[in-house]
Amino acid sequence: MRVFHELTRRTGIHGAPHPVRRTPYDKAALVAKHVAGIVTRSPFPGRYDALVVPHPRKPNGVEIYTDELRRTLGDNALILDSGINGTPLPGSKNLDFFTSAAGAIHPRTTDDRGIGSALEKLTGVRVPVGAILAREVPKHLRLRALYRALLKRHRIKTVYVVVAYFHQHIVGAARDLGIRVVELQHGAISPFHLGYSYPGRPAVADQPDELWCFGSYWTDVADLPAGMRTEVIGATFLPKPGPKDPNRVVFLSQGTVGAELIRTADAVAKQHPELEIVYRLHPSERPEDYTIPDGIHLSTSGSTLDLLATATYQVGVSTTALFEGMALGCRTAVADLPGHEYLDPAIAKGHAALMTRPAELTQAPLCDDPSSYYAPNNLSRLAAQQPQ
Structure with missing residues (x-):
């Protein structure tokens, strides 16, 4: 890594x-x-x-x-x-x-x-x-x-x-x-994640015996090391979707692509002046990392999950928050930037859309199978059943 x-x-x-x-x-x-x-x-x-x-x-x-x-x-x-x-x-x-x-x-x-x-x-x-x-x-x-x-x-x-x-x-x-x-599990798993993807499932030293996942999607999206078993524990932390603001768009930043994503947010703001564009920083980012264009609201406080629970649209690249937003009822657009391949399986399922032009935002789909990403909470039962 x-x-x-x-x-x-x-x-x-x-x-x-x-x-x-x-x-x-x-x-x-x-x-x-x-x-x-x-x-x-x-x-x-x-x-x-x-x-x-x-x-x-x-x-x-x-x-x-x-x-x-x-x-x-x-x-x-x-x-x-x-x-x-x-x-x-x-x-x-x-x-x-x-x-x-x-x-x-x-x-x-x-x-x-x-x-x-x-x-x-x-x-x-x-x-x-x-x-x-x-x-x-x-x-x-x-x-x-x-x-x-x-x-x-x-x-x-x-x-x-x-x-x-x-x-x-x-x-x-x-x-x-x-x-x-x-x-x-703490974040998105994909065939491109070097922490989890071992094509062909070879034996790899110093790997966990088990990976407890948020939902069934994560159990086979990448080739885990030989012998590693998976369990679905569900989501223990997602809030319930709140009343949706039909005009709210949340951009989910990441340090890896933030500079490019803020330009995408600016282009969307110009294309859709009727929408409220909220640019949400990753916890490792700071406001001084960016110059925020006019028409974009910077968000740094409160809960990202609570913000997504009220948003109609979300835009990002490869952040785990995109999957959380799907489970919270957001229409999901994936910006065409380096790393968007993480979302290829979700895009293929019709749960998200690759956005190559700002006008495509309002055509972004809803996910019709959010429980595959975040199943009902099962962690307490699983932990109590197994030897400590």
Whole structure:
């Protein structure tokens, strides 16, 4: 994933997906939190049956993907929530000091066995694969050993993790000990997502045993690694659609294509002056990232889901929010920008339309099978039935 993001950034196809911006003060404060956390947030004391690793993003302070799971597991679960790129959940523990320290000392570069040269020959872009390997491999091995000790200390039976492909040291540690690993879906899955798509379903190291999905659509939209099973847990976090404003259009931004999408929003605003064009920033974006044209309302506060519940139209590229908007009764137009291929299966089903011209927005379809993307909530029953 790191090589892919670096490649797309250097080619200019995408911007940074989730940019992290820290001032010198922010960095100093983070170091202080790390040091204090060794004592105040250590996960080693106590005894637990399950480990839960939530998502760092928490709209309005709620981590929506594991919220119900944590309630179901109760005090039997150790909540390990990093504060490096977000605010940790109250009462959670972390190993942030060791996470940062594990990557602090490493060689500047290493032999990439010709991968960098082969990639450059294929794409015309030089990516520092050797430097990425030199940093990431020692960090992975150090953290993997640390998490093995943690899992053995508590005799953990099941690890529940969100975004497993960025926590492979935890998944690998569990695999080393024969501990079951369950990943909870957090976003869109497609044949183009390097975290989930392995054409031909080969055996892949350090992968979860199970992937718990929002709906049946996600269980076979991509070739998962060999042996990975799927379960449908439904949607635990979608609100009910509210009264629809017939003129409201919500553009769903992403850091990767935001600059191009704002131009599309401007073109739609000029084509349809009767419509209210709302440009909704991704949580990792900031208002100063963009110059907002006249006739477009910038939205940064409140819930994206609540906003979509009142919208008649939604426009985006590859964001998961497009699927959420389908379930909330929005007519869906996919902007013809890099990454729109993520929505190809939904477009083929007639649940969305590829918008190549602004005039095509008002012809966007409604999804007639939203439960295939977000089924009724089944998480509590599934979690309660299985060994922790």
